Amino acid sequence: DAKTTQPTSMDCAEGRAANLPCNHSTISGNEYVYWYRQIHSQGPQYIIHGLKNNETNEMASLIITEDRKSSTLILPHATLRDTAVYYCIVNTGANSKLTFGKGITLSVRP
Amino acid sequence: EAQVTQNPRYLITVTGKKLTVTCSQNMNHEYMSWYRQDPGLGLRQIYYSMNVEVTDKGDVPEGYKVSRKEKRNFPLILESPSPNQTSLYFCASSPRVPRRGHYGYTFGSGTRLTVV
Numbered sequence: 580d581a582k583t584t585q586p587t588s589m590d591c592a593e594g595r596a597a598n599l600p601c602n603h604s605t606i607s608g609n610e611y612v613y614w615y616r617q618i619h620s621q622g623p624q625y626i627i628h629g630l631k632n633n634e635t636n637e638m639a640s641l642i643i644t645e646d647r648k649s650s651t652l653i654l655p656h657a658t659l660r661d662t663a664v665y666y667c668i669v670n671t672g673a674n675s676k677l678t679f680g681k682g683i684t685l686s687v688r689p
Numbered sequence: 690e691a692q693v694t695q696n697p698r699y700l701i702t703v704t705g706k707k708l709t710v711t712c713s714q715n716m717n718h719e720y721m722s723w724y725r726q727d728p729g730l731g732l733r734q735i736y737y738s739m740n741v742e743v744t745d746k747g748d749v750p751e752g753y754k755v756s757r758k759e760k761r762n763f764p765l766i767l768e769s770p771s772p773n774q775t776s777l778y779f780c781a782s783s784p785r786v787p788r789r790g791h792y793g794y795t796f797g798s799g800t801r802l803t804v805v
Contacts, residue, residue: 622779676722676747677794
């Protein structure tokens with residue numbers, strides 16, 4: 580699976596949008612971009628995934644650049660409960676191993 | 690409620706005493722996997738199963754066994770636990786092919802194991 584690079588940490592104010600970047604310059608054509616998050620020692624939680632089109636669900640939006648070498652996860656109105664480690668993972672599909680990197684720690688401040 | 694259930698949530702045991710951590714999912718997922726999480730090392734895959742009676746090693750399988758006799762269950766067995774297996778363990782499942790409402794992996798709540 581292609582490797583991903585994320586900043587170590589970032590913070591944002593409650594109620595503002597949180598934009599979490601991810602680089603995946605070696606992504607191949609059949610690999611999806613997945614985002615998961617882990618709230619303090621709980622099991623990781625699936626957020627969203629996409630192939631090449633932008634995606635939106637009730638939790639977040641995923642913006643993938645046209646060359647697919649990077650993406651941004653957007654939490655439109657961050658709350659304190661969104662404080663977590665967010666993992667960007669490139670993967671060929673549901674039955675492939677997830678390789679977790681260090682992720683980005685998002686701190687939402689009041 | 691669709692979920693992955695692990696038991697126990699917490700376990701303290703002694704070196705060499707065999708133990709089993711159970712994992713069960715109610716979503717009819719084909720794929721199941723075990724991960725361990727350690728500070729500074731992140732989440733690492735131990736074993737995975739593509740379907741009933743099909744299992745394979747992940748990145749850190751030493752000291753662990755698994756079985757997949759039924760689709761819903763995927764127990765993790767430590768035949769002779771050692772202190773270096775002290776960790777936070779997660780079970781996960783996913784469908785072989787994504788379907789409505791089932792995208793990505795669903796993880797259990799975790800089992801915190803301490804081996805003394």
